[in-house]
Amino acid sequence: xxxxxxxxxxxxxxxxxxxxxxxxxxxxxxxxxxxxxxxxxxxxxxxxxxxxxxxxxxxxxxxxxxxxxxxxxxxxxxxxxxxxxxxxxxxxxxxxxxxxxxxxxxxxxxxxxxxxxxxxxxxxxxxxxxxxxxxxxxxxxxxxxxxxxxxxxxxxxxxxxxxxxxxxxxxxxxxxxxxxxxxxxxxxxxxxxxxxxxxxxxxxxxxxxxxxxxxxxxxxxxxxxxxxxxxxxxxxxxxxxxxxxxxxxxxxxxxxxxxxxxxxxxxxxxxxxxxxxxxxxxxxxxxxxxxxxxxxxxxxxxxxxxxxxxxxxxxxxxxxxxxxxxxxxxxxx
Amino acid sequence: xxxxxxxxxxxxxxxxxxxxxxxxxxxxxxxxxxxxxxxxxxxxxxxxxxxxxxxxxxxxxxxxxxxxxxxxxxxxxxxxxxxxxxxxxxxxxxxxxxxxxxxxxxxxxxxxxxxxxxxxxxxxxxxxxxxxxxxxxxxxxxxxxxxxxxxxxxxxxxxxxxxxxxxxxxxxxxxxxxxxxxxxxxxxxxxxxxxxxxxxxxxxxxxxxxxxxxxxxxxxxxxxxxxxxxxxxxxxxxxxxxxxxxxxxxxxxxxxxxxxxxxxxxxxxxxxxxxxxxxxxxxxxxxxxxxxxxxxxxxxxxxxxx
Numbered sequence: 001x002x003x004x005x006x007x008x009x010x011x012x013x014x015x016x017x018x019x020x021x022x023x024x025x026x027x028x029x030x031x032x033x034x035x036x037x038x039x040x041x042x043x044x045x046x047x048x049x050x051x052x053x054x055x056x057x058x059x060x061x062x063x064x065x066x067x068x069x070x071x072x073x074x075x076x077x078x079x080x081x082x083x084x085x086x087x088x089x090x091x092x093x094x095x096x097x098x099x100x101x102x103x104x105x106x107x108x109x110x111x112x113x114x115x116x117x118x119x120x121x122x123x124x125x126x127x128x129x130x131x132x133x134x135x136x137x138x139x140x141x142x143x144x145x146x147x148x149x150x151x152x153x154x155x156x157x158x159x160x161x162x163x164x165x166x167x168x169x170x171x172x173x174x175x176x177x178x179x180x181x182x183x184x185x186x187x188x189x190x191x192x193x194x195x196x197x198x199x200x201x202x203x204x205x206x207x208x209x210x211x212x213x214x215x216x217x218x219x220x221x222x223x224x225x226x227x228x229x230x231x232x233x234x235x236x237x238x239x240x241x242x243x244x245x246x247x248x249x250x251x252x253x254x255x256x257x258x259x260x261x262x263x264x265x266x267x268x269x270x271x272x273x274x275x276x277x278x279x280x281x282x283x284x285x286x287x288x289x290x291x292x293x294x295x296x297x298x299x300x301x302x303x304x305x306x307x308x309x310x311x312x313x314x315x316x317x318x319x320x321x322x323x324x325x326x327x328x329x330x331x332x333x
Numbered sequence: 334x335x336x337x338x339x340x341x342x343x344x345x346x347x348x349x350x351x352x353x354x355x356x357x358x359x360x361x362x363x364x365x366x367x368x369x370x371x372x373x374x375x376x377x378x379x380x381x382x383x384x385x386x387x388x389x390x391x392x393x394x395x396x397x398x399x400x401x402x403x404x405x406x407x408x409x410x411x412x413x414x415x416x417x418x419x420x421x422x423x424x425x426x427x428x429x430x431x432x433x434x435x436x437x438x439x440x441x442x443x444x445x446x447x448x449x450x451x452x453x454x455x456x457x458x459x460x461x462x463x464x465x466x467x468x469x470x471x472x473x474x475x476x477x478x479x480x481x482x483x484x485x486x487x488x489x490x491x492x493x494x495x496x497x498x499x500x501x502x503x504x505x506x507x508x509x510x511x512x513x514x515x516x517x518x519x520x521x522x523x524x525x526x527x528x529x530x531x532x533x534x535x536x537x538x539x540x541x542x543x544x545x546x547x548x549x550x551x552x553x554x555x556x557x558x559x560x561x562x563x564x565x566x567x568x569x570x571x572x573x574x575x576x577x578x579x580x581x582x583x584x585x586x587x588x589x590x591x592x593x594x595x596x597x598x599x600x601x602x603x604x605x606x607x608x609x610x611x612x613x614x615x616x617x618x619x620x621x622x623x624x625x626x627x628x629x630x631x632x633x634x635x636x637x638x639x
Binding site (some may be wrong): 055058060084087088089090091092093096097099100101104105106107108109110118119122123154156167170174 | 535536537539540541542543544545546547548550554555558559632633634635
């Protein structure tokens with residue numbers, strides 16, 4: 001397989017929840033692809049549909065009251081429309097997920113060793129001893145001290161950072177080709193956040209995985225990803241190589257996100273620019289550009305007509321905006 | 334804690350006798366006895382001593398397994414209790430095995446698709462059963478199972494113990510066990526179903542799903558244990574309740590368990606037997622609940638940690 005082989009091809013993916021208040025378009029027509037051994041960052045505010053997008057790509061959305069359309073080709077397997085049973089064959093082995101909150105994503109009444117073992121025993125058919133040996137290796141790999149002791153503890157006996165390492169070890173147990181990391185550091189202390197992100201990066205190289213890293217923190221994706229997708233209200237508003245998006249972003253929302261994240265180069269006590277207003281209600285999206293109500297560049301056209309993604313100067317860099325920022329505009333990362 | 338509660342119970346059971354109307358001297362000697370004879374009897378049983386002293390004499394005997402001798406039958410209360418208690422235990426054990434064996438799989442089924450057709454049927458069925466009192470269920474069972482189907486059913490006159498003839502024994506305990514199982518089933522099914530539905534919304538279930546393991550395994554290995562805390566707590570209370578309230582079933586079906594003995598003893602003003610049964614049942618209820626608390630701590634390690 002060549003380095004350029006597409007591991008993941010997503011086309012027009014849309015996820016709509018049927019809620020008592022009407023259809024909720026959590027993801028509205030998303031297309032992108034991901035090469036092997038590449039790391040893709042997905043950024044956006046809370047409620048932009050990042051988590052739903054990730055779960056839909058994996059086919060892990062709730063089983064009732066949800067409609068998915070479009071296509072997700074994951075290493076040749078069409079996820080959209082596949083039965084739960086068919087999807088089970090790729091879950092854990094082809095694609096695995098590191099969940100957002102390690103306080104809730106581990107089974108509180110199951111010893112952590114058993115939670116890691118499970119995939120090895122049930123999916124890979126290892127016997128008890130081999131599975132335990134491998135689980136101990138994995139615990140060691142994710143940097144958990146004295147794995148033999150930790151193997152037998154319940155999640156409640158571990159700190160948040162340790163639990164997230166266990167979640168990562170569990171995700172790695174099936175040696176997946178694609179690792180989905182859904183804001184893996186949100187619930188953790190700042191010092192632990194960097195440790196977990198560095199660990200993910202090391203493991204990606206070591207295990208030759210592709211990684212999709214979801215975050216609301218642009219600082220996280222700046223150095224760790226090769227591609228970035230900026231999401232707003234369930235749609236991609238800008239995407240491209242990380243370098244391009246940071247240096248030559250065209251969408252005002254991307255700039256707003258950049259200005260809203262702290263930078264070491266700024267003098268201390270620099271005020272962060274908050275984006276005025278709130279993300280739109282997904283039950284009742286505005287007619288035109290969803291960002292228009294909060295955008296200082298918005299015109300009547302923005303409010304009436306939704307912009308589609310168009311090419312920027314660099315290959316692969318696209319954005320959706322009627323009044324893009326001038327090409328020269330640049331904010332350093 | 335356990336000791337304090339048991340102490341309070343003994344005080345209650347002891348004082349109960351003094352609250353009851355009637356006079357042991359009258360029961361034993363009849364209404365025409367002379368005051369001298371009555372005083373003699375009082376002295377013989379220690380009833381002329383201060384009440385606190387009476388309590389200490391009594392409690393020392395109780396600790397040594399001596400619950401006194403019935404004024405009526407002249408047999409030891411302990412032997413009466415010991416003959417009846419195994420019947421209660423057997424009925425309760427049988428009924429709980431039945432109730433759990435049906436409640437757990439049906440609750441699992443219901444929770445997999447809440448508001449699906451199967452869940453609707455099971456829930457409606459459980460409500461129907463819930464609304465039928467146990468004495469109606471017994472009458473219906475006697476009519477359809479014992480009389481129409483001809484399943485043999487024996488009452489107090491021909492009851493045999495488990496060890497002497499287990500087939501006949503099980504036959505005679507099937508109806509009472511089944512009746513108690515119906516009431517328990519409804520409670521267990523509803524408690525487990527709602528907890529399972531809540532558990533299945535948890536993130537760790539999505540994570541288990543993302544491992545590509547079967548639905549069956551998710552239900553049994555991941556969802557069942559964290560959903561069973563309320564079930565166990567309810568079972569503890571319910572089983573205690575069955576021990577205390579089993580008399581309805583026993584009385585209607587003439588099963589000579591503790592409940593049946595209690596009712597007949599009350600009718601005969603056999604106070605010491607009443608007292609002995611009340612004491613044994615109360616301590617039993619407490620022990621059962623403590624046992625279930627202990628099991629809950631093992632099942633859910635979060636509880637003992639907090």
